[in-house]
Amino acid sequence: MNYFRYTTLLLLFIFLSDTSLPAQSFDLPTSNWGISFGNSKNFTGLRFNFRDHWVDEITGVNLTLWKSYENEHAVVKGISFGILPEAGYLYGLNLGLGGPAAEYEMSGLSIGILGAGSGRDVNGVAIGGLGIGSGENIAGITIGGLGVGSGGDVTGLALGGLGVGSGGKMTGVFFGGLGVGSSGDLNGISFGGLGVGAGGDLKGIHAGLLGAGTGNDMTGIFLAGLGAGAGGNVTGIACALGGVGGGNSLTGVAIAGLGAGSGGRLTGLTIAGLGAGAPDVRGVIIGGLGTGGVQVRGVALSAAHFRIEDEGELKGFAASAFNYIKGKQTGVVIGLFNYAHQLHGVQIGVLNYVRDNPGITKILPLVNAHF
Numbered sequence: 001m002n003y004f005r006y007t008t009l010l011l012l013f014i015f016l017s018d019t020s021l022p023a024q025s026f027d028l029p030t031s032n033w034g035i036s037f038g039n040s041k042n043f044t045g046l047r048f049n050f051r052d053h054w055v056d057e058i059t060g061v062n063l064t065l066w067k068s069y070e071n072e073h074a075v076v077k078g079i080s081f082g083i084l085p086e087a088g089y090l091y092g093l094n095l096g097l098g099g100p101a102a103e104y105e106m107s108g109l110s111i112g113i114l115g116a117g118s119g120r121d122v123n124g125v126a127i128g129g130l131g132i133g134s135g136e137n138i139a140g141i142t143i144g145g146l147g148v149g150s151g152g153d154v155t156g157l158a159l160g161g162l163g164v165g166s167g168g169k170m171t172g173v174f175f176g177g178l179g180v181g182s183s184g185d186l187n188g189i190s191f192g193g194l195g196v197g198a199g200g201d202l203k204g205i206h207a208g209l210l211g212a213g214t215g216n217d218m219t220g221i222f223l224a225g226l227g228a229g230a231g232g233n234v235t236g237i238a239c240a241l242g243g244v245g246g247g248n249s250l251t252g253v254a255i256a257g258l259g260a261g262s263g264g265r266l267t268g269l270t271i272a273g274l275g276a277g278a279p280d281v282r283g284v285i286i287g288g289l290g291t292g293g294v295q296v297r298g299v300a301l302s303a304a305h306f307r308i309e310d311e312g313e314l315k316g317f318a319a320s321a322f323n324y325i326k327g328k329q330t331g332v333v334i335g336l337f338n339y340a341h342q343l344h345g346v347q348i349g350v351l352n353y354v355r356d357n358p359g360i361t362k363i364l365p366l367v368n369a370h371f
Contacts, residue, residue: 025049052087072103099128115144131160137168147176153184163192169200179208186214195224202230211240218246250278266293275302291320306333343370
């Protein structure tokens with residue numbers, strides 16, 4: 001009885017002792033494997049310790065009750081469990097009532113009631129009640145109650161109650177209750193409750209209740225409540241209740257509740273509730289109130305107004321109440337009043353005016369033509 005009592009007291013003393021002593025443990029059957037109580041440095045098997053300190057490598061099952069101290073180079077392989085299990089490297093199954101944390105890398109299945117994170121990389125499956133964080137890269141499946149964030153790249157599937165973000169590029173499938181954002185490229189499928197954005201290119205299928213956009217190029221399918229746009233080129237299908245725009249070009253199918261346009265070229269099919277246009281239009285543009293450009297090659301339809309700017313040209317067909325071409329018309333226009341500087345085609349309307357036509361052919365009812 002006395003032997004059992006003394007042994008129990010000894011184990012409690014070792015287990016809860018001050019961890020300023022780097023190696024202090026009671027091990028069975030050897031100091032390297034079996035069962036360990038205390039701060040063993042290198043051990044394989046079942047290990048119990050209050051607080052890890054200056055540990056080298058543990059393989060097996062490691063139970064630590066409290067946050068480690070000066071343990072940033074430790075390697076733990078197997079199962080890590082405790083309130084705040086920490087090490088330099090955590091490989092395997094990492095469970096924390098607060099959250100598992102690694103100084104450099106965490107791989108495997110990591111679950112934290114509050115969160116989980118690594119100073120460098122998180123690989124595998126990581127689930128945090130509040131969030132998942134990484135100083136560098138995240139790869140695998142990550143779920144954060146509030147959010148998932150990385151200072152580097154994010155690859156795989158990431159779900160964040162509020163948001164998912166990266167200081168590098170993101171590739172995979174991402175869902176953020178408020179938003180999804182990347183400082184670099186964002187490739188794959190993403191949905192942001194408010195919006196989706198990238199500092200680099202945006203490629204794939206992306207949807208935001210408010211908006212989707214990037215400072216560079218967008219390629220793929222984009223759905224946005226207010227607007228979708230890029231500072232560079234937009235290629236693919238873009239739909240927004242507000243507007244759709246490309247700083248350089250808009251190519252493909254664009255559907256906007258208000259307006260759609262480009263600072264450069266507009267190519268494909270563009271439909272906008274209010275208006276659509278670009279300096280260079282190639283394809284079909286439909287605007288509820290107005291359409292226009294400088295060089296328009298194709299078809300332009302609107303209820304109220306079609307306009308070609310100074311020295312521009314229409315090559316194709318246009319129809320609106322008022323067709324105002326301050327350049328050359330090559331093709332056919334239909335409207336109530338049609339105006340052109342030069343005509344190489346046909347105007348059909350109540351009144352048709354061609355500035356450069358001679359004599360009475362400048363202004364004619366119903367039809368005006370010049371070839």
